[in-house]
Amino acid sequence: MLVNINSHGFMQSSPTELPQWQALEEWRRSFASRTIASLFKVDAGRAQRWSFSAATIHVDVSRNWIDENTFGALVALARACDVEKMRDALLGGEAINTTEHRSAWHTALRTPPSDPSVARSLDEEQRVFLGFAEALRAGRIQGSTGAPIETVVCIGIGGSDLGPRLVTEALGASTGPVAVRFVSNIDPVELDSALEGARPEATLIVAISKTFTTLETLENLRVARSWLHSHSQALDVAHHVAAVTAHPGRAAELGVHPKRIFVFPEWVGGRYSLWSACGLPIAVAHGHEAFLQLRAGAAEMDAHFAQAPLETNLPVILGLLGVWYVNFWNTRTRAIFPYAQRLRNLPLYLQQLEMESLGKRVDVDGRPLAVDTGPVLWGEVGTTAQHSVFQFMHQGTHWSPADFVLVAQHADSDERRYRVLHASALAQADAMAWGDSVLGPERSTAAYALTPGGRPSNIISLPRLDARAMGALLALYEHRTFVQSVIWNVNAFDQWGVEVGKKLLQQRLGREAF
Ligand code: F6P
DSSP, rough: OOOEETTTSSSSGGGGGSSSHHHHHHHHHTTTTOOOHHHHHHHHTTHHHTTEETTTEEEEEETOOOOHHHHHHHHHHHTTTTTTHHHHHHHOOOBBBTTBBBOOOOGGGGGOEEEEEEEEHHHHHHHHHHHHHHHHHHHOOOOOOOOOOEEEEEEOOOGGGGHHHHHHHHTTSSSOOOOEEEOSSSSSHHHHHHHHTTOOGEEEOOOOOOOOOHHHHHHHHHHHHHHHHHOOTTOOGGGGGGESSOHHHHHHHHHGGGGEEEEEESSSOGGGGGGTTHHHHHHHHHHHHHHHHHHHHHHHHHHHHSSOOOGOOEEEEHHHHIIIIIIIIIIOOOEEEEEGGGGGGGGHHHHHHHHHOOOSBOTSSSSSSSSOOOOEEEEEETGGGGTTTTTHHHHHOOOEEEEEESOOTOOOOOOOHHHHHHHHHHHHHHHHGGGGOOGGGOOOOOOGGGOOOOOOEEEEEEEESSSSHHHHHHHHHHHHHHHHHHHOOOOOOOHHHHHHHHHHHHHHHHHHTO
């Protein structure tokens, strides 16, 4: 067996060499003659046995290719790969992002760390940006002509856009007087439409960029500034620009007033940054209390991840199922179907979270991997997805496990359409698992109509679509991603592949004298 001490100082074999891995290959073969329906038949309590709850989130994994033996082997694999120790290292702020020589301590933004000086400085950063958000909502922040700010245009990309945009939209209509709009693309159409109808004298441009070097963001900021200027020569543009960054010096060099620069630590990764001052748009749209609730929900999930035994630990269970399908069932994708219109951006957010974190080809010590890593993540909001991609889900020659994300109770739960929405998700999950065998007399015997089933899914339910549940949901996905990275022994917190494209773009633009 190849046993190494990896760069985190933990025992790490090539996972394929572990006896637990080989046991899982055996268990995989044992499913060849079975169906998901048969797993339910032999166990009347299956739905209950394979349902778990934590931090308000309920997860039903009963429609998966698992039984006690497989699950036991998956948990044993997690132990053999030091998931518990790595989890503690993550939550303890150890420098587990080895290629960038820093911690990935986004959880410290949600649960104050024990180091009093770190806790104090995080507290101060939070006080400043949440205070600014409340002042905006109260009309106390004015443009240079004295008009209260009524539109905030947030410019950022990747993690500096997807998380804040997702949560702002998920929580519904703004509860304050300020409209929040988002721009990420360098395609002029997006900034043009965000600025359309906005009154320059009542508009604040917020550039969100951890590095403050991202070309798209700086270019859109430049254009937004000239829009401010060209609409009214009388405006003092500096009054209408703010920045959120881990590099305040760079924002100041580009002319942002130091009092309008909101900072966060370098050890917060871009795709984990919505919990920091990057969450400013959320607080502007929904108030600081909603932002604190969001963090509180995430902190509850962090506590569950830290303390629950692996056997009932939601991020661990979901992460292990992720490994199970990629490495033992050879699936190349995973689908995300949120059944809530306000979560339509969830697949996009998760694409960055999981594909930047797990799209890796070498292990933490730079050795080529012997196993496949992160799948392609894709998805669409339900029920819209049912009329586009579900044909593939039910009858394609290859299949994709799926997450159905449901909201148990909507603000207007008597509304008939919510009942249809909810039942639709479960009907799709059932059809994936059991196929048409359960249709009874309505079943067609034609070959073209045959729907075989045996396609696994998770049902992830939020009690309500509120800030606390959103925080718990996003932390669940963060930790699930981390668990997979530990099994595969990859660094979940760097993204060197993205850099190549950035550098080549710079070279091309240089040649064209941009
Ligand atoms: O796409 C790569 C990336 O580095 C992401 O990880 C990050 O979220 C995004 O670019 C934006 O970076 P920044 O916040 O520094 O502008």
